[in-house]
Amino acid sequence: MRAQPRSGIVRMERKWGIAFALPAIIGFVVFVFGPMVASLVFSLTDWSIGSDFRFVGLDNYRQMTTGDPLFSKSLYVTLYYTIGSVPLCMLAAFLVAMLLNQKVKALPIFRTIYYLPVLVPSIANSMLWLWLFNPDFGLFNSALRSVGLPGSQWIYSETAAIPSLILMSSWGVGNAAVIFLAGLQGVPRHLYEAVEVDGGGALRKFWHVTLPSMTPTIFFNVIMGMIGTLQVFDQAYVMTNGGPNNATLFYIFYLYRKAFAETEMAYASAMAWVLFLLIMALTALVFRSSRFWVYYEGGNKP
């Protein structure tokens, strides 16, 4: 700490600042930090709801790596989903944002339409896609059959289940698209004019101006998208119940099942911490990589 603030006003402002931030601070401590510490402690015990517990050290963590094939399965399934979903969503969101950035008639209506799926509750969304995926009467298979292609079993087949859910995730790109749109509108006009002066076409404008200027936005969306998809839950809970043959046993869904169906609260807490550390590590990795591909106007200071 530096020396005492010089004036009473500074001191007063500091106190008021803390006072105003206090509700948020208390909320964080009580509802986030406290439970986190508690779950860390639980993860070192053998607590099963209804029983007494004792400390077992790292046994739960050891169990994950050696004695639980479903753990690795759920991790694999979740990473598979993330690796498929994040790039697809980024691409779709970017494309939508580019389209919405054009000067066409009724633009606000289009913007609303593309954002609508975000406002549809996740459960309703899942029910809707259940109908679309129906192998006998679903829209997808009807469309495929009408052009003479064989249908798919979609979420009811072990191999097609995750790709189907990845496809479904592209439905909810509205949020990312809005952020991209804001980014696109922030690209300085004079850079485009400079390309025009040099005789460059639309492709050059995109490649040399739009894309580099958008990298901070892409970076943000990738991080947020990754964190979100690693915690995917609703689809497994509502649509597939983790099946068939655990093909959609997402990590959080398995954690939930461990905690609330099998009462293994300690093991579930340990799983939560592994996911937390994993997300931290992946986020750090993306952050480290950002220096190679993210450009900030006026210097590379993240």
Added chain:
Amino acid sequence: MNLRYGPRKIVLLLLLCLSLTATACSGGSKNAGGGGGAASPSASGSESAGGSESAGGGKVKLKFMYWGSAFEKAAMEKTIQSFNESHPNIEVKGEHVTGDYNAKMNTLMATGELPDVAYLGEGLALKWATDGKLLDMTPFLDTYPELGNRLKQSYYYYAPGKTIGTNSAVEMITLYYNRELFEEAGVAPPPSKGDDAWTWDQFVDTAKKLTKDGSGKTPYDTGFNPKNIVQYGVSVPTWFGGWYPLLLSNGGDITNEDGSKFTMDSPEAIEVFTKLQDLMYKDYVAPTATQQQNMPATNLRLQTKKVAMAIEGQWSLLDFASTKMNVGIGVLPKFKQPTTIVLGAPTVIFANTKHQQEALEFYMYHNNPEQVDLFSKGLWMPLQEEYYTDQSKIDSWIKNDAHPAEYRQAVIDYTLGFAKRSPAYSLKNFVEIEPKINAALDKVWTNKEPAEKVLRDMAKDVQPLLQGKYDAGQ
């Protein structure tokens, strides 16, 4: 100077507000309906956990939690109301839980906010009974004859000779059929006496006669198109209610006698699952697992003639009341012995209730056929054995429009003579074993691998999860 104290006052005020809202919340959930201050704990030294407290007026308050359809909810609310009216010293507050019931109970157990009496999943109930969280009902079997004389299959033993009571109501697995379709095809309907149960071949033969493709051909006709079946002979659920009775019928089981060894890779089990797989993919008489997931409920499947027969729980009978069709009930086909299973979930009393006596009273009342109409409506079957053997007692719950004429033979006598218990009554760690088995069986139901390979591979996955049986050595 005032300025210097200002912030502190604000902080204090904020803290005060926070603590006020916090206590208001916890007070609301803990002591629903009762004035917090007036409550006086009756039993000394008891934990604050029970969701009830006896108020100053001397009225005992009980909390009862249950699940079920809107129909069951309405019936249960009526039962609770009549209980409260006939027991002026007790006030039961019912809470109907929608959604993930076990998740809710787990949370309540973890936070110590348990009700006094509640429905509970079998796995949780037996586990918590072992941990001493549920009331041991063994001492009351003699004091309450209506508890002691129930169907022997309906008791949950958490240790040899020690019980937490019985199902909320008896349920069993049966075979429904659409009578009209059998008459149209001129085929004899399923037998209603356990001794006359169809062999598997007779069952498949009948199912084939009742399966039709888009042009009305059956699997017996040349040119039958299995890709365009509009009416299936039978639907068999993929959860254990669909296959466990057949497995037992063939002399197989999930584990050996004491639950120490996995035996679903036995030749008997392989035969059963191969036959079930063939039913969907070789005989073409049953909808596949995927098709079933996209089919409506059993009563509608039969009514709309999507299937002619359906293996399903007895509880579905309730739904047929609203379905205008001529429903019939038969016994399940057999492999070696005619067999069905009794299943359901227990109603339990939590050990830390402060009002054991009153809780027991409500426990006996909430599924007494004289008080609840869910029995005559078709949803439930009674627990006391006399309702299966004494003619006037039998008539009291099956002589109505909901129960078809052959119900007496096909359900009551069949249950008495041929029903074993679902695996959830005894197998330890079933909550973890069941999802493992189901996941592996997905490969059978989607025809990804032959049943024999699936069952052999399953052995090494499930064997490590076995922890024996609760009532082994009884």
